[in-house]
Amino acid sequence: MEKYYHILTYGCQMNIHESEKIAGMLRTLGYRDTQNISNADIIVFNTCCIRDTAETKIIGNIGEIKRYKKKNNDLIVAVVGCMSQQKGAAENLREKFPFINIILGTDNLHELPQHIIQLEQDNKKYIKSVSLDPSAPISEEVPSYRTSGTNAWVNIMYGCDNFCTYCIVPYVRGRERSRAPMLILDEVKMLLDQGYKEITLLGQNVDSYSYENYDFAYILSQCAKIDGKFRLRFMTSHPKDFNTKIIDIIRSSDNICNNIHLPVQSGSNRILQLMNRKYTREYYLKLIDEIKTLPNVGITSDIMVGFPTETDQDFADTLDLVKAVRYSSAFTFVYSPRKGTTAAKMKQLPAEIKKERIQELVKLQNSITAQVSKEYLGTTQQVLVEDTNPRYENSVCGRTDSGRLVTFSGDKSLIGKFVDVKINKTRVASLFGEINV
């Protein structure tokens, strides 16, 4: 009899790739994917606790599962990922939702198959396996069932040592651990042989990759040298670790995209210090000047408003920095306190002020994004076609080297191909064009 899984993924690209690993493990046990949750024999919540909003949504979604469990007592419900890794979270979850069968921490994901086999024999059981060992070896040897189209994610490191005062990642993902270079290079080569056209190297802070004497610049240069036409991207970078050596490698390789995501978080030195970001706005802007020497580079960022004690002047400094950099786009968000972090104990700002500031920041960034988009008009961009675009008839979409999404006429036979597209229309962050023939 067919058995089905349904995975709900929350959070960042790291989690999206982790769900590919969960799917890979479930498929080795004979499970197949279903989009219809009521058909599932196992439901996995791959959680994220970075933001309050994600956590609230996950709790709501787990609650909805009760009715499926009532209909099918053999249904296995698993909660994995960084939310279950928080201190006391597993106990709280189980108390609130006694129907949960498996709770696994971030370092225990590879144990999933063995626990499912146990549960298939006795579904009344409850298994909790949450441990965070800073020196734990990286268990990468789990199969991935990749669903990200032309792009494949490759983890190069895990965890974070930076302890930004607002962030819970170091507490739930542990200290930095880097994979051996040979394992990374072998995985990238294998994926290119399988036909993937784009590889994204992943880590909480890729620039601080460190394995014996090897650094991130080495990994980037070696991956870029692999034979064939493909694109190499990476995320996420930290301004204190991103450096000239990396910029020079990007400049010297056609395979590495001129697309840098460099989260600034705030434009105020006072707030950057309170955040423990370990750089100043002057240092950041100097780095941006250097990055802008890369041809047609697209620069993106994460920007937070409403950090505790942020004054009107601090916020004005952020707006000023955004105007100076002219990001092609930015992920803007409101600070929300995370239990256990230093910033959560600081004096918080009223919600109304945060709301006003985020609206002003979004308005500014949207206008800059629209201006940057217009600079593409009349240019020809090489685009890697990723998918059809269901919003427009007979259209496909893909990204420029700089990371901008372009829609143009075409059919799915173009997916996975590099094509030259002349840009003839823009709409805020979207570009439109026609294939050059």
Ligand code: SF4
């Ligand atoms: S660098 Fe800072 S924000 Fe990024 S994961 Fe580490 S602690 Fe969190």
